[in-house]
Amino acid sequence: MPRMRRVSVVALALLVAGAGGAHAQSLSRDQWASMMREVMPSAFCQEGAYFRACFAQDAAGCAKAANLAVDDCLRQHGAHIPDTLKNPEEGGRWGRVVGACAGTLFEMHSRRVKRSAAKCNDPDAWP
Numbered sequence: 422m423p424r425m426r427r428v429s430v431v432a433l434a435l436l437v438a439g440a441g442g443a444h445a446q447s448l449s450r451d452q453w454a455s456m457m458r459e460v461m462p463s464a465f466c467q468e469g470a471y472f473r474a475c476f477a478q479d480a481a482g483c484a485k486a487a488n489l490a491v492d493d494c495l496r497q498h499g500a501h502i503p504d505t506l507k508n509p510e511e512g513g514r515w516g517r518v519v520g521a522c523a524g525t526l527f528e529m530h531s532r533r534v535k536r537s538a539a540k541c542n543d544p545d546a547w548p
Contacts, residue, residue: 446508453506454495457519462487465527472527475541477534486527494522 448456465472466483473483498518506512528535535541 447505448508448512450499450502450504450506453502453508453512453515454499457495457516458488458491461491461520461523465524471541472524472531475536475538476531477536478531486531487523490523490526490530491519493526494519497522 462484464470465487466480467473468480472487473480476483476486478486498515502515503511506515
């Protein structure tokens with residue numbers, strides 16, 4: 422399986438941790454999952470981000486692939502995610518888990534449209 426890009430996991434974790442606001446708050450698993458469905462595809466598919474730069478997909482194709490990956494990973498990990506998550510600690514932790522899973526699935530399912538370029542083939546090329 423491909424290794425998830427460091428930049429993607431870090432960026433997603435920061436988005437997840439900050440998405441609920443600056444103060445710690447509790448969210449239900451369903452609220453948190455809904456937030457992930459909104460935040461992650463946007464983060465994955467930003468112009469210039471790894472998933473847009475290294476895969477020959479337009480914004481709509483990227484969003485579709487990202488949504489499918491996020492949904493799959495929420496299903497895979499849903500039973501392990503607590504009923505209530507305290508943000509930013511637990512939300513960030515589970516955001517990294519789901520983000521790494523979704524990034525890996527996105528890459529696996531989109532490998533046929535992956536561009537061959539130095540920065541796309543080297544996980545350490547992305548800061």
